[in-house]
Amino acid sequence: xxxxxxxxxxxxxxxxxxxxxxxxxxxxxxxxxxxxxxxxxxxxxxxxxxxxxxxxxxxxxxxxxxxxxxxxxxxxxxxxxxxxxxxxxxxxxxxxxxxxxxxxxxxxxxxxxxxxxxxxxxxxxxxxxxxxxxxxxxxxxxxxxxxxxxxxxxxxxxxxxxxxxxxxxxxxxxxxxxxxxxxxxxxxxxxxxxxxxxxxxxxxxxxxxxxxxxxxxxxxxxxxxxxxxxxxxxxxxxxxxxxxxxxxxxxxxxxxxxxxxxxxxxxxxxxxxxxxxxxxxxxxxxxxxxxxxxxxxxxxxxxxxxxxxxxxxxxxxxxxxxxxxxxxxxxxxxxxxxxxxxxxxxxxxxxxxxxxxxxxxxxxxxxxxxxxxxxxxxxxxxxxxxxxxxxxxxxxxxxxxxxxxxxxxxxxxxxxxxxxxxxxxxxxxxxxxxxxxxxxxxxxxxxxxxxxxxxxxxxxxxxxxxxxxxxxxxxxxxxxxxxxxxxxxxxxxxxxxxxxxxxxxxxxxxxxxxxxxxxxxxxxxxxxxx
Numbered sequence: 001x002x003x004x005x006x007x008x009x010x011x012x013x014x015x016x017x018x019x020x021x022x023x024x025x026x027x028x029x030x031x032x033x034x035x036x037x038x039x040x041x042x043x044x045x046x047x048x049x050x051x052x053x054x055x056x057x058x059x060x061x062x063x064x065x066x067x068x069x070x071x072x073x074x075x076x077x078x079x080x081x082x083x084x085x086x087x088x089x090x091x092x093x094x095x096x097x098x099x100x101x102x103x104x105x106x107x108x109x110x111x112x113x114x115x116x117x118x119x120x121x122x123x124x125x126x127x128x129x130x131x132x133x134x135x136x137x138x139x140x141x142x143x144x145x146x147x148x149x150x151x152x153x154x155x156x157x158x159x160x161x162x163x164x165x166x167x168x169x170x171x172x173x174x175x176x177x178x179x180x181x182x183x184x185x186x187x188x189x190x191x192x193x194x195x196x197x198x199x200x201x202x203x204x205x206x207x208x209x210x211x212x213x214x215x216x217x218x219x220x221x222x223x224x225x226x227x228x229x230x231x232x233x234x235x236x237x238x239x240x241x242x243x244x245x246x247x248x249x250x251x252x253x254x255x256x257x258x259x260x261x262x263x264x265x266x267x268x269x270x271x272x273x274x275x276x277x278x279x280x281x282x283x284x285x286x287x288x289x290x291x292x293x294x295x296x297x298x299x300x301x302x303x304x305x306x307x308x309x310x311x312x313x314x315x316x317x318x319x320x321x322x323x324x325x326x327x328x329x330x331x332x333x334x335x336x337x338x339x340x341x342x343x344x345x346x347x348x349x350x351x352x353x354x355x356x357x358x359x360x361x362x363x364x365x366x367x368x369x370x371x372x373x374x375x376x377x378x379x380x381x382x383x384x385x386x387x388x389x390x391x392x393x394x395x396x397x398x399x400x401x402x403x404x405x406x407x408x409x410x411x412x413x414x415x416x417x418x419x420x421x422x423x424x425x426x427x428x429x430x431x432x433x434x435x436x437x438x439x440x441x442x443x444x445x446x447x448x449x450x451x452x453x454x455x456x457x458x459x460x461x462x463x464x465x466x467x468x469x470x471x472x473x474x475x476x477x478x479x480x481x482x483x484x485x486x487x488x489x490x491x492x493x494x495x496x497x498x499x500x501x502x503x504x505x506x507x508x509x510x511x512x513x514x515x516x517x518x519x520x521x522x523x524x525x526x527x528x529x530x
Contacts, residue, residue, distance in 0.1 A: 061506065061508075072246060076231065076368070109202060112200070121239050121240075123236075128182040131182035137205075138174065140216070141215075146206045147166075163180040242355045247350070248348050251347040252346060255379065272374075276371070285352065286307055289350040290348075306329075316362060320366065381505065396483055411471075413468045418511045419506065420454050421493065424445045425442070425448045426441065428487040458503065
């Protein structure tokens with residue numbers, strides 16, 4: 001099929017040359033060799049199809065593999081940290097007011113357990129990748145105030161995390177604020193009586209008397225803390241309500257893109273899942289849909305997949321590693337033969353991935369944690385074909401200013417088929433505007449590649465030669481001038497042996513010899529005055 005596409009171009013260029021020989025006195029026959037090529041199936045199958053590769057087995061047989069990479073939702077997209085806000089107003093006691101008035105400075109320490117709002121989840125420890133802490137104070141005091149906000153179980157760069165903010169009094173309201181970068185901060189939320197989702201903090205206010213400013217009997221200080229735009233690199237805790245599922249994914253099988261009628265049966269196809277998991281939470285995953293669509297939109301569902309599918313478990317001690325598991329289905333465990341016989345060029349599948357099991361067990365999750373699954377359809381090139389049709393369409397433009405000069409064009413194709421399969425071929429020249437067939441290369445579909453001779457085991461022992469001639473007269477050439485596309489149609493059949501159609505297998509040493517020549521008989525018109 002690929003070969004004939006290039007042949008049409010060669011024929012066009014040859015005809016273009018023929019039309020420019022006015023002034024010759026005789027009617028010659030022009031013979032031009034166009035193609036001499038020996039092709040292996042391996043060469044054609046390796047030509048740049050994305051997500052396809054050809055595997056050569058130890059016995060020299062071949063397997064086509066089509067792949068798709070499924071990726072679940074990432075942990076940082078589904079396990080998000082909401083903004084946290086804390087505030088409280090403190091009143092100075094009479095004793096504290098007295099100390100400030102007599103000594104000029106007083107320190108006031110408050111200890112608090114601040115709850116981290118995390119829904120139904122439980123937070124044990126948090127490693128910040130990004131975020132800010134906004135710390136502010138506001139007071140009725142007409143004096144300088146400094147606040148040290150210490151997270152007792154918070155560490156950053158090897159030191160206890162203790163940001164400060166100072167309000168130097170100039171006028172009321174007496175207020176100030178500061179912003180701290182949370183990147184690199186680690187907080188342990190397990191040290192309170194609750195054991196999770198709380199952090200113990202010390203708030204130490206230092207008030208310094210300023211000049212002769214008054215001190216009222218009731219003085220208050222309000223602090224506010226916000227943890228904003230938080231992102232984690234790792235998070236520990238209990239998370240039982242996460243859904244890592246994404247929408248459906250699609251596995252393309254270009255082998256079936258141009259398939260038409262007929263049928264084939266594969267000997268031993270396989271579908272494989274290789275699963276990489278870095279999510280440190282027990283998961284339950286199910287393939288809820290695996291449906292194949294042919295290029296005529298005929299659909300069939302694949303049945304027999306394991307439910308649930310095996311997911312390797314990453315323990316808390318293994319966080320940061322990727323663990324792999326895999327499984328395979330074949331014709332014995334699923335309807336894979338019938339599924340592939342439908343020629344599914346597009347395969348749509350959906351995997352649901354949810355947290356499951358391990359209730360009460362603490363887990364660890366990285367921001368980059370996710371589940372990946374490589375889905376492979378393996379098609380060993382072994383089986384039978386009966387009237388299996390493949391078609392392809394490509395643009396066509398025959399540029400001949402003096403087409404009447406071409407009386408006849410003869411294409412001679414010599415082949416030696418080293419494959420155990422019969423190939424019938426036809427090329428149609430069409431007008432895409434009216435969707436009509438203007439002409440064809442052959443009068444009817446013809447067997448241009450008879451199957452090679454095989455031994456009792458089905459192995460090719462000798463190629464089968466064939467010569468095919470196709471003639472295009474002046475009327476055909478004129479019709480071709482109106483064509484703007486060509487449709488190449490090939491029909492494949494594996495041979496019968498005594499009424500039985502045995503399986504055939506393709507090997508890397510099988511090849512096809514193609515020799516094409518063009519011979520044109522030209523009507524020569526002598527130019528006036530020459």
